[in-house]
Every structure is written in C-alpha cells, then in structure tokens.
Amino acid sequence: MAAESHNWILMATARTPTNIAVIKYWGKRDENLILPINDSISITLDPDHLSATTTVAVSPSFEKDRMWLNGKEIPLSGGRYQNCLRELRSRAGDFEDEKRGIQIKKEGWNKLHFHIASYNNFPTAAGLASSAAGFACLVFSLAKLMNVKEELGQLSAIARQGSGSACRSLYGGFVKWTMGNEMSGRDSKAVQLANETHWEDLIIIVAVVSSRQKETSSTSGMRESVETSSLIQHRAKVVVPSRILQMEEAIRNRNFSSFARLTCADSNQFHAVCLDTSPPIFYMNDTSHRIINLVERWNRHEETLQVAYTFDAGPNAVLIAPNRKVASSLLQRLLFYFPPGPDYELNSYVLGDKTILQEAGIESLNHIEALKPPPEAKDKVPSQRFAGDVSYFICTRSGKGPEILMEEEHALISSQTGLPK
Numbered sequence: 008m009a010a011e012s013h014n015w016i017l018m019a020t021a022r023t024p025t026n027i028a029v030i031k032y033w034g035k036r037d038e039n040l041i042l043p044i045n046d047s048i049s050i051t052l053d054p055d056h057l058s059a060t061t062t063v064a065v066s067p068s069f070e071k072d073r074m075w076l077n078g079k080e081i082p083l084s085g086g087r088y089q090n091c092l093r094e095l096r097s098r099a100g101d102f103e104d105e106k107r108g109i110q111i112k113k114e115g116w117n118k119l120h121f122h123i124a125s126y127n128n129f130p131t132a133a134g135l136a137s138s139a140a141g142f143a144c145l146v147f148s149l150a151k152l153m154n155v156k157e158e159l160g161q162l163s164a165i166a167r168q169g170s171g172s173a174c175r176s177l178y179g180g181f182v183k184w185t186m187g188n189e190m191s192g193r194d195s196k197a198v199q200l201a202n203e204t205h206w207e208d209l210i211i212i213v214a215v216v217s218s219r220q221k222e223t224s225s226t227s228g229m230r231e232s233v234e235t236s237s238l239i240q241h242r243a244k245v246v247v248p249s250r251i252l253q254m255e256e257a258i259r260n261r262n263f264s265s266f267a268r269l270t271c272a273d274s275n276q277f278h279a280v281c282l283d284t285s286p287p288i289f290y291m292n293d294t295s296h297r298i299i300n301l302v303e304r305w306n307r308h309e310e311t312l313q314v315a316y317t318f319d320a321g322p323n324a325v326l327i328a329p330n331r332k333v334a335s336s337l338l339q340r341l342l343f344y345f346p347p348g349p350d351y352e353l354n355s356y357v358l359g360d361k362t363i364l365q366e367a368g369i370e371s372l373n374h375i376e377a378l379k380p381p382p383e384a385k386d387k388v389p390s391q392r393f394a395g396d397v398s399y400f401i402c403t404r405s406g407k408g409p410e411i412l413m414e415e416e417h418a419l420i421s422s423q424t425g426l427p428k
C-alpha cells in the first residue's frame with residue numbers, strides 16, 4: 008500500500024571511541040578536504056569510559072536532516088557534515104527488507120533525510136576530543152545504515168572530512184593517520200599499528216582541568232599557526248617524520264621510556280608551535296603546567312621515565328603510566344596536589360576504572376586529606392595543594408574500535424516517532 012510505504016523508519020546505532028594523539032596533528036595543507044601537513048599517531052581510549060553513541064534513522068516521512076547532541080537539537084548546516092554525507096551517498100548500496108516492504112535503490116539515498124541522535128558518555132564541554140568520536144560514529148553508523156561496502160580505511164578518510172582527528176577513531180589500539188600525498192585525499196587515512204591487546208599494561212589517567220576560559224578551536228588555531236608560525240614548518244618537515252618512525256618502533260617493542268620521551272616532547276612542541284603563532288595561543292593553564300612539573304620532577308627523581316603526559320587544544324592533561332602499580336602512585340600524587348574542592352564526592356571525582364583508586368589505598372575523602380607529599384617534593388618548602396583546580400579524573404586504558412549496537416534498547420531514536428527517545 009502506498010500510504011503505508013511512507014511510514015517506515017530504518018535505523019542503525021554505533022558506539023565509537025575517542026582517541027588521544029601522542030604525535031600531534033596540527034596544521035592542514037587543504038582546509039576543505041582536511042588534509043594534514045604531517046602524519047600523527049594516537050591511542051584509542053576505552054569506549055566504556057570515553058565514547059560517542061550515535062543512532063541514525065532514515066524515513067521517507069522525514070522532511071529535513073536533523074541532529075540532536077546529548078538530547079539538544081543542534082544545527083546541521085555545517086559543510087563538514089555535508090561533505091561526509093556526500094561521500095557516503097556516493098558509495099551507498101541498495102537496501103531491501105521484503106518483510107517490511109522497504110526498498111531503497113542506490114540513487115534513492117539522495118532524496119532521503121536523516122535524523123541523527125548522538126550522546127557522549129563523558130561531558131562534551133570538557134574538551135575531550137568529542138568531535139573525533141562524534142564524526143567517527145556518525146560516519147560508521149551511516150555507512151552501516153546506507154549499506155556502504157568500504158573498508159575501515161576508506162571510512163576513516165570520510166570521517167577525516169568531518170574532523171581530522173576523527174579518522175583515527177575508526178580503529179582500536181594504536182593508530183597512525185598517514186598524511187598521504189594524493190590531491191583527492193584518498194590516501195590520507197588511518198591505519199592500525201597495533202590493536203588494543205598489544206600493550207595492555209598501559210594505564211591512562213585524564214585530568215579534566217577546571218577552566219573558565221573559552222579556548223581557540225583547533226580548526227582556527229591550526230590555521231593561524233600555519234599562517235604565522237615558522238616553527239610549524241620545521242616541525243612538519245623535519246621533526247615529526249623522524250618521531251613517527253621512533254614512535255612506531257617504541258609501540259612495536261612496548262618500549263615505555265622511548266614512548267614517554269617522544270609523547271612528552273611532541274606535546275611540548277605542539278604547544279611551542281601555539282606560542283610561536285601570532286597572536287600566540289595558550290591552551291595550557293597554571294594547572295596544566297603544575298601537572299607537567301609534577302611528572303617531570305618525579306621522572307627525574309626516579310631516574311627513569313615513570314609517566315608520560317600529553318595535552319591537546321585545552322588545559323586537560325592525559326597521563327600515561329606503564330602499569331597499574333605506577334598508575335596508582337601517579338593517582339596518589341595527583342590527588343595529593345589536586346584534592347577535590349568542597350562538596351565533592353570521591354565517587355564523582357575519580358571516574359572510569361576505579362580499581363586504580365583502590366590499589367592506591369584511597370577509599371574516602373579522608374584518605375586524600377591524609378596523603379603525604381611525594382618523596383621528590385622539595386623538603387624545605389611546604390607543599391602547596393590546589394583543591395578544586397581539577398574538575399575530575401578519569402582512569403582508563405587503550406580500547407577497541409567502533410562497533411554496531413544491534414539491540415533496540417541502545418537506540419537513541421524511537422523507531423515509532425523517529426525522534427530522540
């Protein structure tokens with residue numbers, strides 16, 4: 008029946024992780040296609056702690072494309088979304104569900120509109136690469152819905168056109184984004200260096216740093232760097248190519264001290280490029296600098312690298328420890344210097360894998376209160392503590408890539424109304 012055939016709603020839901028770069032992407036050679044000036048390498052974070060879930064729905068009854076992020080409708084006018092959609096449409100396949108009387112021909116996708124609902128399991132405003140997980144998830148779920156038969160690598164090249172760093176979220180474990188050299192951007196895509204089981208001992212602690220300041224977006228920040236920084240050219244042409252090789256080797260051999268040295272150096276150089284931009288861009292704040300000092304002092308005291316740090320386009324610190332033992336010593340130090348502000352609860356101050364907290368022997372706020380300064384603290388100067396300067400910590404690890412969630416209960420859109428549940 009003709010009337011009935013307009014009532015169907017087809018949906019797909021996926022969950023996609025965030026990633027943190029250990030060799031940074033900063034600077035484009037093509038703004039529209041989002042082609043970078045250097046390769047980059049990232050670790051995919053455990054989706055149980057940091058991921059986006061997206062449901063995409065299509066129906067002949069939808070009048071326009073609409074999107075809801077964490078329950079709030081947001082405009083979909085952006086060129087980046089349109090670019091991803093155009094790429095997917097050109098690769099869409101036929102779809103048929105005889106039982107429900109649904110048939111969509113390849114060309115038919117051009118006339119249909121989408122409803123998209125996305126949800127981050129971590130605070131969006133925290134500046135934790137939410138656009139990376141978001142665009143990766145959008146592309147992954149739409150590819151499923153539209154029956155796009157492409158390898159993950161090609162999907163990553165589509166996600167790249169949503170947000171550069173998104174291409175690295177198509178794989179779990181350790182991922183390289185090869186800059187490529189084709190004009191079309193086809194070869195500017197992600198490749199997996201090792202999966203999430205390769206280096207399972209690594210523990211990652213994210214310190215979400217309190218900040219009142221609105222930061223320069225990565226997109227405009229890197230544009231200004233490319234236009235005004237002379238350091239960025241040297242970085243892209245000389246420094247990064249050799250670091251990429253060394254980082255690949257460090258990951259392959261699970262060589263933590265090499266991995267940590269490169270990670271810290273690359274984060275610091277990225278922020279140096281930001282300072283070398285005119286006008287200079289400051290992403291890190293006093294709390295970020297204190298965290299760097301804490302790690303550097305500890306590393307020097309132990310005479311081997313205990314922990315690596317890295318910072319993206321914001322003040323949050325991502326700290327990487329070689330194993331649980333070191334991670335719990337790190338957490339003790341972090342909680343000593345950055346105890347929660349008044350009215351916090353321990354349960355909402357340390358999120359994610361809470362077993363690290365137990366291993367650090369911290370079961371209550373009183374335990375944090377009673378922490379002693381670490382041995383490397385200068386003994387003559389009384390250690391200052393900075394309550395409230397960190398909003399919360401997330402303990403996590405390297406995790407798997409995107410997955411399709413089949414069960415109806417995971418869908419964020421109602422199959423009856425086509426609107427967010």
Ligand code: DP6
Binds near residue numbers: 227
């Ligand atoms: C500092 O991927 O957010 O996090 O491609 O313009 O969307 P656009 O930028 P985006 O930049 C990320 C920059 C970074 C480093 C990194 O993730 O490699």
